[in-house]
Amino acid sequence: MSENTSSSQATRRPDGTHRVVITGMGAITPAGVGVRALWSTLMARRSCIGPITKFDTEGYDVHIAAEIRDFDATEHGLTKKEARRFERFVQYAIVASDEAMAQAGLDREAEDATRIACVFGSGIGGIDELQSGFTTLLEKGPKRVSPLFIPTMIGNIAAGNLSIRYGLKGECLNVVTACATGAHCIGAAVRDIRHGYIDAALTGGTEESVSPICIAGFTNLSALTKAEDPSQASLPFDVRRAGFVAGEGAGAVVVESLEHALARGANVLAEITGFGSTGDAYHMTAPEPSGEGVTRAMRQALAEGGFAPEDLGHLNAHGTGTPANDATESHALLALCGDDRGRSVPVTSVKGATGHTLGAAGAIEAIVTALSVAGDCVPPTAGFAEADPECPVNVVVEAKMNYPQKVALSNSLGFGGHNASLALSPYRA
Template sequence: MSVQDRSNVRTPDGCNRVVITGTGAISPAGVGVEALWQAVMEARCCIGPLTRFPSDSFDVKIAGEIPAYDPLALGLTKKEAHRLARFVQYAFIASDEAWAQAGIAIENEDATRIGCVFGSGIGGLEAFEQGSVTLNTKGPKRVIPLFIPTVISNMAAGNLSIRFGLKGECTNIVTACATGTHCIGAAYRSIKHGYLDAALAGGTEESVTPVSLAGFSNLGALTKPADPHAASVPFDKRRSGFVAGEGAGAVVLESLDHARARGAHIIAEIVGFGSTGDAYHMTAPEPDGEGLVRAMRLALEEGGFGPEDIGHLNAHGTSTPANDKAEAQALIGLCGKGCEVPVVSIKGSTGHMLGGAGAVEAIVCARSVVEGVVPATTGFSEPDPACPVRVLREPLRDYSQKVALSNSLGFGGHNASLAIAPYCG
């Protein structure tokens, strides 16, 4: 099957084609994919003053919080709102939207063939902080019995599988800020190679907590400006660090055969996935992006594409000096000097959702290729000679694309890249 001929349900090597049939999100833009999409297309900054806790003693005064978050109003029960950590709650809300859009009736399926691959980079930070305070002020007997299953990061996947009755593979890929992309990539591979027929996949994070902001700030990773519009500015010469964001992104993936058999509406197709390691540094990316180049090339080649076919790059683009420079160098390393591939980072709108970022960005990437647009990068205004790539100030419209890449990088040298294409039946 060539790039042009995608009429079969299998790839040339006999593997399953994998399609997206549902998407869901909760982000600083609000609840739902539509709220996210509108904010990104309008280049609207959804970052604001910290309200979750007093910030007088903190250098950082802003964050990408979920606006007016009320779990009960969003469909969670009182028990769920009380017992589940925020990162699991966010995963529920995003997944409810994705699952409803996909329209899978689990009672009509072999539940052992439907999996859940859903991760969090850190897990239940808020409950961990509260438990630590209780331990040190009231003693070990007062720590809640459900402390451990509240905070551990696999509980998003575990509780989602219970919620939807998914009895196939249930895993939690943790690769820091690349978690969401790696979870989608792992689910893609399980379906492609026939271990699953479908899967719920994504990432979630509750990173706006005191210890999180203190740790990232003391590391020098967070930006200090109090003006939200001057804070998260990916690839811009003024960039000085990322803004902590929170939220979740969820996708429902299916083999094309399975989706067609049940008459599903197909949103887009995942045609490749690349995953590599830098073997370089605990927190810094490899300066010339060699590992990311390999990840992007692997994703493209798996789908039968080359660098010349890339419609746009949905970049990791955290707004940190080292990350953006390395990612720009990686794109040039893939496509050559004078690269004109349009680049967008949505973190100017949302901040950095850590383990949830890659999943939310994959959703935006998929919608971009389907609608033939490329969003602008919110906050970008001063090009940096160290990042000589085509970052957009205005959205591209009526822009047909064969394939796009969605990148994520994580502490530890984790690189992940998804190749996403419009579905051609």
């Protein structure tokens, strides 16, 4: 059917596919537990970066990160057994998902569980358990490796445990595209709903990237900033930028067909009007300098929602604070909108506040973009102070208020040339 019979609201797009809306959101980030903590931190332009406390950084060139500090999973809905058995990336996923599922208000007893999916990814998975397992193997021998090593460490186990927790029996997926993981998971869920394979999904991304091997590897790749001053470390689009700051956390959203949401009387928070996904086919770690692949992803996302580049309200950029990423993304925006318009579109990056949460970033930033379009505003970019001629874009330094938008884009770019762009719009009946 093309309309919901109880409300007569159009629930289908012009091509007959389902409209997809967000009905629940949850987050745990360096700003704290919950979406509210994240949003208030961003709007206040506060940084969550500080000295690494999870391990001794003597001998390391990098000493700062955006950690989730003083986290006790048992204070946030997990049992002691779960806290012992689940790696941090799974714990983070559960905390964020509990918030999202509660806000969505899905009556799981009344729902057809086979029509609700879980599409939840991690770029790296259980890196702490992986490092610990290898240490045990080398120091104590093979018989001392935990029998739970594999199901604790593997990246898909966040999606697996979430589906078990909530009884979700639709497809259970872990889409992995490095730093674009969260966005690609949401995009995959949106496409499944749009074409009628499922009615709803719990989707997002999670990461536990502040660990010795991770920091060492990214440092030696020259990806991390070696700045010692946390306030001068994560500098998206700034001429002084010298690498990203590692962050951790999770973002979760409940997405549904509009038809399904209306039928159960759900509160719709925002609409996902488009999704674009492309590959650079260029380099293992470096983005293709012209940004052509990023431009195509953004163009796809806008077109799927029936929008033109001139409709773009703002860009929530991947904006890592690395020299190559920010220049490439700037070129991509100007190629999308034209030089004059591209220089005026408001651009923001949450990574000045939260650091780069890798596989979780796309989901966390989709939440921020949804709040932005729903609230007619754009949050500022922490860390940015000195413009770079190589990044001739309009970086937001003070929150834009009373700023209605038709559509905004949230970009995520991953090692390997993975580009994802989500188009989000305020919900309109």
